[in-house]
Amino acid sequence: MAIEQTLVLIKPDGLKKSLTGNILTRLSETRLEIAGARIVRVTKELAKEHYALLKGKPFFEELIKYIMGEFHERRKVMALVYHGEGAIQKVREICGATNPEEADPASIRGAYGRITTSGIYENAMHASANPEEAEREIKLWFSPEELVYHIYPVKEAELKKVKKLSWA
Numbered sequence: 001m002a003i004e005q006t007l008v009l010i011k012p013d014g015l016k017k018s019l020t021g022n023i024l025t026r027l028s029e030t031r032l033e034i035a036g037a038r039i040v041r042v043t044k045e046l047a048k049e050h051y052a053l054l055k056g057k058p059f060f061e062e063l064i065k066y067i068m069g070e071f072h073e074r075r076k077v078m079a080l081v082y083h084g085e086g087a088i089q090k091v092r093e094i095c096g097a098t099n100p101e102e103a104d105p106a107s108i109r110g111a112y113g114r115i116t117t118s119g120i121y122e123n124a125m126h127a128s129a130n131p132e133e134a135e136r137e138i139k140l141w142f143s144p145e146e147l148v149y150h151i152y153p154v155k156e157a158e159l160k161k162v163k164k165l166s167w168a
């Protein structure tokens with residue numbers, strides 16, 4: 001099996017329900033490694049780019065609000081990159097089907113997801129579905145410096161006059 005990386009997001013409902021520990025514990029069953037992790041405030045631009053392929057779906061606008069945390073008073077998600085053999089499939093399997101009512105009850109979405117009265121699937125986590133999606137999503141959410149292993153090519157550039165925050 002090929003070494004892959006896959007993007008996981010613990011969505012705002014997962015954070016609000018204090019599921020971070022449970023989800024990470026379930027994902028550790030895969031024996032994959034975490035190559036990067038960050039807490040991210042999701043801008044509208046990032047949300048729309050992440051779900052660009054779903055633009056035009058009837059639930060798109062609500063989905064953008066959901067991933068931005070507008071329904072959960074938590075304007076953030078936890079983003080992780082899992083790394084190892086067959087990572088994409090292994091994580092998708094434990095994650096479970098998109099519709100939490102159809103997901104295996106023992107999967108993360110089956111155990112913790114719900115369908116809201118407005119019809120949005122609040123399914124606690126995101127996982128990349130295939131290698132193309134994984135590459136696009138990982139590059140969207142992480143810079144190479146935030147990952148300890150690189151499976152996609154990187155380049156080095158010398159930066160000048162960069163404004164950065166430091167502790168005062």
Ligand code: UDP
Pocket residue numbers: 054059063097098119120121122123126127129
């Ligand atoms: N979604 C929804 N209703 C649908 C399909 C999708 O609310 O009929 C939401 C759900 O939160 C899902 C996300 O949109 O996780 C992205 O949809 P996708 O089809 O990519 O499913 P996933 O890859 O997350 O399983």
Ligand code: MG
Pocket residue numbers: 129
């Ligand atoms: Mg998807």
